[in-house]
Amino acid sequence: xxxxxxxxxxxxxxxxTALVGLSALLLAxxxxxxxxxxxxxxxHLAVVSSVAxxxxxxxxxxxxxxIVLTAWRRRWFCRYLCPVGLIAETCGRAxxxxxxxxxxxxxxxxxxxLASLGGAxxxxxxxxxxxxxxxxxxxxxxxxxxxxxxxxxxxxGLAGVVALSFVAPGxxxxxxxxxGGTQELLAGLKQRIARAGRPEGGSRQxxxxxxxxxVLCAGAGAACALAIPRLFRASPPKLRPPGAAEEMRxxxxxxxxxNCRRACPSGIIHRDLGGEASSFLTPVVRFxxxxxxxxxxxxxxxxxxxxxxxxxxxxxxxxxxNRRPIGLAVVDVSECLVTADKTCAICVDVCxxxxxxxxxxxxxxxxxxxxxxxxxxxxxxCVVVCPVDVVTITAL
Amino acid sequence: xxxxSRREFLRTVGLGAAGVAxxxxxxxxxxxxxxxxxHLAGKIIEAAPIRRGGPARLAGGKVIQPQHExxxxxxxxxxxxxxxxxxxxxxxxxxxxxxxxxxxxxYGCFGGLWTGGLVLIVLATHSRSGGKLxxxxxxxxxxxxxxxxxxxxxxxxxxxxxxxxxxxxxxxxYVMDEMLREAGxxxxxxxxxxxxxxxxxxxxxxxxESKSGPKxxxxxxVVDATGDGDVFGAAGAEHxxxxxxxxxxxxxxxxxxIDRAKAKAAGKRVPSLGSATPIPSVRWVNMQxxxxxxxxxxxxxxxxxxxRRAIWRKVTALQAIxxxxxxxxxxxxxxxxxxxxRTLKGTCEMTLADAKAGRAYEDVVGVGGGYGLTWEKAxxxxxxxxxxxxxxxxxxxxxCVSADNRMMNYTRLIAPCFLFGQAAGAAAALAVNDKCRPxxxxxxxxxxxxxxxxxxxx
Numbered sequence: 001x002x003x004x005x006x007x008x009x010x011x012x013x014x015x016x017t018a019l020v021g022l023s024a025l026l027l028a029x030x031x032x033x034x035x036x037x038x039x040x041x042x043x044h045l046a047v048v049s050s051v052a053x054x055x056x057x058x059x060x061x062x063x064x065x066x067i068v069l070t071a072w073r074r075r076w077f078c079r080y081l082c083p084v085g086l087i088a089e090t091c092g093r094a095x096x097x098x099x100x101x102x103x104x105x106x107x108x109x110x111x112x113x114l115a116s117l118g119g120a121x122x123x124x125x126x127x128x129x130x131x132x133x134x135x136x137x138x139x140x141x142x143x144x145x146x147x148x149x150x151x152x153x154x155x156x157g158l159a160g161v162v163a164l165s166f167v168a169p170g171x172x173x174x175x176x177x178x179x180g181g182t183q184e185l186l187a188g189l190k191q192r193i194a195r196a197g198r199p200e201g202g203s204r205q206x207x208x209x210x211x212x213x214x215v216l217c218a219g220a221g222a223a224c225a226l227a228i229p230r231l232f233r234a235s236p237p238k239l240r241p242p243g244a245a246e247e248m249r250x251x252x253x254x255x256x257x258x259n260c261r262r263a264c265p266s267g268i269i270h271r272d273l274g275g276e277a278s279s280f281l282t283p284v285v286r287f288x289x290x291x292x293x294x295x296x297x298x299x300x301x302x303x304x305x306x307x308x309x310x311x312x313x314x315x316x317x318x319x320x321x322n323r324r325p326i327g328l329a330v331v332d333v334s335e336c337l338v339t340a341d342k343t344c345a346i347c348v349d350v351c352x353x354x355x356x357x358x359x360x361x362x363x364x365x366x367x368x369x370x371x372x373x374x375x376x377x378x379x380x381x382c383v384v385v386c387p388v389d390v391v392t393i394t395a396l
Numbered sequence: 397x398x399x400x401s402r403r404e405f406l407r408t409v410g411l412g413a414a415g416v417a418x419x420x421x422x423x424x425x426x427x428x429x430x431x432x433x434x435h436l437a438g439k440i441i442e443a444a445p446i447r448r449g450g451p452a453r454l455a456g457g458k459v460i461q462p463q464h465e466x467x468x469x470x471x472x473x474x475x476x477x478x479x480x481x482x483x484x485x486x487x488x489x490x491x492x493x494x495x496x497x498x499x500x501x502x503y504g505c506f507g508g509l510w511t512g513g514l515v516l517i518v519l520a521t522h523s524r525s526g527g528k529l530x531x532x533x534x535x536x537x538x539x540x541x542x543x544x545x546x547x548x549x550x551x552x553x554x555x556x557x558x559x560x561x562x563x564x565x566x567x568x569x570y571v572m573d574e575m576l577r578e579a580g581x582x583x584x585x586x587x588x589x590x591x592x593x594x595x596x597x598x599x600x601x602x603x604x605e606s607k608s609g610p611k612x613x614x615x616x617x618v619v620d621a622t623g624d625g626d627v628f629g630a631a632g633a634e635h636x637x638x639x640x641x642x643x644x645x646x647x648x649x650x651x652x653x654i655d656r657a658k659a660k661a662a663g664k665r666v667p668s669l670g671s672a673t674p675i676p677s678v679r680w681v682n683m684q685x686x687x688x689x690x691x692x693x694x695x696x697x698x699x700x701x702x703x704r705r706a707i708w709r710k711v712t713a714l715q716a717i718x719x720x721x722x723x724x725x726x727x728x729x730x731x732x733x734x735x736x737x738r739t740l741k742g743t744c745e746m747t748l749a750d751a752k753a754g755r756a757y758e759d760v761v762g763v764g765g766g767y768g769l770t771w772e773k774a775x776x777x778x779x780x781x782x783x784x785x786x787x788x789x790x791x792x793x794x795x796c797v798s799a800d801n802r803m804m805n806y807t808r809l810i811a812p813c814f815l816f817g818q819a820a821g822a823a824a825a826l827a828v829n830d831k832c833r834p835x836x837x838x839x840x841x842x843x844x845x846x847x848x849x850x851x852x853x854x
Binding site for chain 2: 293294338340341342343344345346349350358360362365366367385387
């Protein structure tokens, strides 16, 4: 017979292993593995993004075992695997304050999950980015990169959870975490199904109340999701990684996990640290000013798409990705070497899409670089190769 | 040529022709071999006759060229056709490898587009990685650039830490002349190769047109450094034709006398004036120009005149800007800026995709420097890019080597042309010495020879 202390030790060991294992996976393995791991571990991410995308991909299907497990054993994930939970708990213990009793507080995590689901139904999931696994993935990304202030910013989510744990130990896990809330909801759903047919007036009343509340939450989420894009519409378009959904939808679907940034061999995907709050930490594309180096969106690569856990970057094939524009190349011909009759026209040859040509004008007897917008996918090869930096990619 | 040797030459030609006359005489009308009189001041002396088998004839409204025997004026081991950067260096490489070399050039000077075309910048000499500059173009090409350093205002940017030098065209012509003389290369200037001489599927020499009439040079191996691939085109070797932009380069003088303050005061902007040259008061101005078939003589004629008019308009407009009055058109290039016309179908085609991937070749015979097109990467040159698929005893060198329609914008640069030249010259000499076809040349031996000649193979 296993003692309670032995059980607790085994559970602790498993959680530590999960923390180390997931960190190693996110830091060392190809970024697309991270995407599969995130999807498989978090039913919250998998279900809500599937609803938002109106499709269930293979990646989302991977979450089925975890859904079954958490429905079968209440908060199984929290108790045995969650790395953020382990960190929060450890910090809570180290803190000066006693663990409080939160049972009387409302289940905010469940509300968040329901609101996200409601938002997802109208196409705009609200709180995906609060998922503990995306928070953890973001922090792992900060650890993997060079240690700078800007590099540490993606760890802000985890830092928030840690700070909260010191002030109010256990509050995040018990009441706020949307993944915890999702697990509660799943377990509740299973219970309800098990009890169905058994006439027990009291619980049926509670059940009806719960159902009403769930519908209310989801409805509020949907209403917010419908309202918010209208409030933010004015923001200027940004250069997003290939396959990105429409801007508002993208910002909602993106969980800020940083996988795509890690996956990009050209290093052209950066975190948006600009002033716009709704876009904070989402991936944006920027081409490096320095030469040489093939640092553009390579025609041989769609790693970012493969590493997106939620479908914020649509799961395009390589060929589809190459046809899907990131933006459009624009040449400032007034400073272009070709217009000045100097030795160049390199962009014409390096363009992988054969979108650049020279147009000759009899009148001036000079050539001008022309971009064919029907062919240009904004990959930026011309931007990187231009010796006088007169090409830019503009968002569509 | 001095007096006695001319006489000797005439005698040889006379005897040869007499022999032919005897042979032909039995079948048809006899031919007379006779020196022509030529006036020298008050005297009349003998000169070599100019034979082209009589005039062309009209037959049924068609112009028929006479069928006639072409005099072979030289038999050589290696014949290099075209005296541009590739041809000159091919001739030097072959000669230094110990074989007899004849170099035939259509204009009156060497250097091709580098000098006559006024394309003065030698691009792709170095590769750059991580801020470190590596000199790729070594060997005879670099030796030539180094010799230009010794000429006053001969070259700029040819120094440690610098790359892609710009040379002075006259200095370059002179240095090339001297190097060819020193090596002992037989020279034929003002000789325009018009046809290949075939012996089965192998090239046995070239017929060229000259003021002396059509002449032939026979050779064991021919290097086609014509740029246009005129020899392999005539020999029936498989090749690709391209339409590309044709420009006309010009040089501006007195650019150091531009008073920019005066222009600014007048509210005018001085336009871009091309690129610097080793002479401080002179700049060279490239031209992109219209796209045309560079083997179409009508197109070439049109391009030449339209381009010159465009240049004059530009220069006149420039001179009208306050402060720019003293700038003048020093010259337009003697040679039209043909970028590409024919490329060979070689046993190995160089492609931009391979260059981008940094492909390594077993038969590497040179390493070109970095250029925007190759993402600044050094670029290996395979021997196969110069060997025709079928025709034998022929190698291509220079811009007409085997390359796809993007990579040709790299292989046509001057520095890579140096490398093609040296490799083709060395390979031709090796084929002669080893009595084998160029395609059967022992590649490790060729690489050893190239390294001995100072080449860098990575």
